[in-house]
Amino acid sequence: MTRWTDMTGAARGAEYASRFAELEAKGTDVHGEAQLCASLVPAGAWVLDAGCGTGRVAQWLHRNGYECVGVDLDEEMLAEARRAAPEIRWIQADLAALDLAGLGLAGAVDLVVCAGNVIPLVAAGTEATVVTSLAGALRPGGLLVAGFGLDAAHLPLDEATVTLADYDAWCADAGLSLRQRFATWDGDPYDGGGYAVSVHRR
Ligand SMILES: C[S@@+](CC[C@H](N)C(=O)[O-])C[C@H]1O[C@@H](n2cnc3c(N)ncnc32)[C@H](O)[C@@H]1O
Numbered sequence: 001m002t003r004w005t006d007m008t009g010a011a012r013g014a015e016y017a018s019r020f021a022e023l024e025a026k027g028t029d030v031h032g033e034a035q036l037c038a039s040l041v042p043a044g045a046w047v048l049d050a051g052c053g054t055g056r057v058a059q060w061l062h063r064n065g066y067e068c069v070g071v072d073l074d075e076e077m078l079a080e081a082r083r084a085a086p087e088i089r090w091i092q093a094d095l096a097a098l099d100l101a102g103l104g105l106a107g108a109v110d111l112v113v114c115a116g117n118v119i120p121l122v123a124a125g126t127e128a129t130v131v132t133s134l135a136g137a138l139r140p141g142g143l144l145v146a147g148f149g150l151d152a153a154h155l156p157l158d159e160a161t162v163t164l165a166d167y168d169a170w171c172a173d174a175g176l177s178l179r180q181r182f183a184t185w186d187g188d189p190y191d192g193g194g195y196a197v198s199v200h201r202r
Pocket residue numbers: 002003004050051052053054055056057071072073074077093094095096114115116117118121122123
């Protein structure tokens with residue numbers, strides 16, 4: 001069971017989607033993750049939204065000219081994505097057991113994005129496998145962009161589950177090197193704080 005399922009139990013898709021819809025209606029910019037991705041690769045690029053949930057990142061990118069595919073294990077979250085954007089390919093799968101070749105994703109993708117604490121929320125002990133799988137989806141030169149909390153204040157968990165040192169080591173083992181690290185999805189420089197957005201390159 002992923003830490004996400006453990007944490008949320010049932011009935012999370014509609015609630016998650018409406019929380020972001022409310023924020024957007026109040027004028028909050030909820031598209032920082034997608035906009036950072038758009039600053040890294042040009043329109044027309046292939047993007048894998050890994051742990052896409054309700055698909056908000058892929059949907060924005062799709063509206064702005066990107067080719068997107070979303071993967072998530074949680075069918076309730078995916079149901080919201082499918083309802084909102086049936087034209088996008090949404091795949092129910094475990095990121096720790098992705099059949100990249102079977103899905104046509106092996107070495108095919110320009111950018112993989114993990115927004116919303118996906119890496120700390122996968123099942124304990126599967127993180128390195130997930131990173132290896134995501135790296136396998138990238139074409140040479142492709143980018144893995146992942147933002148997540150490094151302490152309880154920046155996570156929906158009681159304690160951090162992933163350090164940057166761990167994450168960088170999993171990436172290195174998967175053939176990825178660190179290109180940039182930000183403190184926010186707005187691109188502020190990383191200052192050692194409790195949240196980081198890391199950009200690794202294959
Ligand atoms: C906090 S939500 C973020 C959703 C979306 N990326 C966003 O930013 O709105 C975390 C998502 O990661 C997904 N997830 C966690 N572990 C996963 C795994 N092993 N395989 C696929 N999805 C996973 C959960 O199902 C959940 O939808």
